Amino acid sequence: MIKIEQVLQKDGKIFAVSSESPFYPDGKGGQLGDRGHIGDAKVFFVKESEGKFFHQIDRFIEPGEYPYQIDMERRKDIAAQHTAQHVLSAAFLKVADVQTVSFRMSEEFSTIDLDVPTLTHETLSEAEALANEVIRSCVQVEIINTTKEQANRMNLRKPLSEKVEEGFVRLVKIGDFDLSACAGFHVTNTGEIGCVKVVDWEKVKGSLTRVYFVAAERALKDYGKRVLVLKQLSTLLTSSIDEMVKRVESLLDKTKEQAGLIEKLAEALAVEQASKLPEIKIKDFKVAFYDGIDEVARFLPKYCSTDVLVCKTSEGYTISTKTIDCSKLVQILSKEFNCSGGGGKTKGSLKTSVKLEHFIESLSKVLEVIQ
Ligand SMILES: [Zn+2]
Known part of the structure; x- marks a missing residue:
């Protein structure tokens, strides 16, 4: 049961407010929040602010105690993306000595910002390959609850932030590959992730590289989408996937050439007319x-x-x-x-x-x- 203390309406949105919640809030540790139901009301978004949980719901309900239901399939996906992030971040540290400064998960892909202005394609591939090796090795993922003092003595991927209060700290241990403090959802074995794929990267904030990735079902879905697009392009361009870049380059060259010719003809016609x-x-x-x-x-x-x-x-x-x-x-x-x-x-x-x-x-x- 969840105890809803207050129901607010703000900017056309309805929020069920509680002091405690079984719903994981959106944005906490970069992770997506839970979805599900509170009574009959559907939960769209969960925000934690000043010790209160604001559940954005689809209908007005009276304050009171309600049964709740959490979308566990979604949690499974979130756990796979999040553990994939830990594995990938550790892989970048091992392969290129590059630290992850932030992590964000969205509904379609996740990103990590790496503390480096540029990365070669080779480094990206190497880190991705190492991450997939760890995933395929079916490494146990353990949750360790310990104290801040003890955690600081352990070999964490990233030192604990000054903001972490004294008391218990939750660590996520992926075999001997990675150990880091995290409050998010994780799989119990890396094998559950299936695979992780880097899908894009770009320079951000002047000195960081943002790496976009997908894991588990998302990776398969993304692969399916790309196969379909490439198949369509291959038919349109009458070219194999391997020849596609060359084919597009030559088409662009031709278009540029024709545009130049049109300019010349247009000017000649203008002189005449x-x-x-x-x-x-x-x-x-x-x-x-x-x-x-x-x-x-x-x-x-x-x-x-x-x-x-x-x-x-x-x-x-x-x-x-x-x-x-x-x-x-x-x-x-x-x-x-x-x-x-x-x-x-x-x-x-x-x-x-x-x-x-x-x-x-x-x-x-x-x-x-x-x-
Ligand atoms: Zn984490």
């Missing part, structure tokens, strides 16, 4: 129009000599002029069409889908009165 664009005269201004290809429209201002050039693009309109203040023109027209627009003295653009005739009509009215 610039003097042939339809023109009208509004007051003393010669206004030319272009309704065609965006890439050509980008080059036209360079080669068109009328007072104003209006190009219809896939996003709206661009205006270029050397005789009138273009920003003023855009400002009036964006108000008229109730659309966004911007630009400087000589160039501007408007995001609108109004028809060209309508645009010309409004532009004419503005040009009639503009100073």
Whole structure:
């Protein structure tokens, strides 16, 4: 039974508050929290704050005593990810003499921040291989409850934090491979983890390397996802997995080459079209129009000599002029069409889908009165 002392509603969320709880809180020691039920209410999240447990639940319940149920499958997954972290952290220390400074577990993957700005792929592979060797060796995982004083005399992977209060300390011992203080969930034998896989790494906070990993069922699920994606890519690229990087590189090179060619063709077309664009005269201004290809429209201002050039693009309109203040023109027209627009003295653009005739009509009215 769990004794709910208070039920709070905050920012549209409901919390059942208790002084003691069988639910492991989220974020404690980097670990995910428990899920389950309190009475009929589903528990989404558990927060521990100032000695109280705040269980976020899906419905309002009255304070009182309730039976509870904890999702043990989830606990099993959390235990496997957490022990995998201890094994992996110890492996990095043994292989590269690199200490883990923090650990975080999320619903899909976990991360450790290593006290090193860069890691080679070889080091990552070596540590991962050692961790998997330990996992496959089915090493017993023991929980040792001891005192702070005694713990400090033992060969801990990481010295106890100053913040640890005097009294009992919980240690997790993985054979002779690792010993560290931890309050989280763990498997009883490393064999239960199955495997651990590093899936990504990046430099964080200037001097640390964040390593992303998955273990147990999560690793298998992740592998399945990657196999599916690679299978799809392999079909799309008509290439084997081994050839894929080369194939994508060559496609990207080709795309770049084609983009350059399009630029050249667009400019050549703009040179040819610039003097042939339809023109009208509004007051003393010669206004030319272009309704065609965006890439050509980008080059036209360079080669068109009328007072104003209006190009219809896939996003709206661009205006270029050397005789009138273009920003003023855009400002009036964006108000008229109730659309966004911007630009400087000589160039501007408007995001609108109004028809060209309508645009010309409004532009004419503005040009009639503009100073
Ligand atoms: Zn731990």
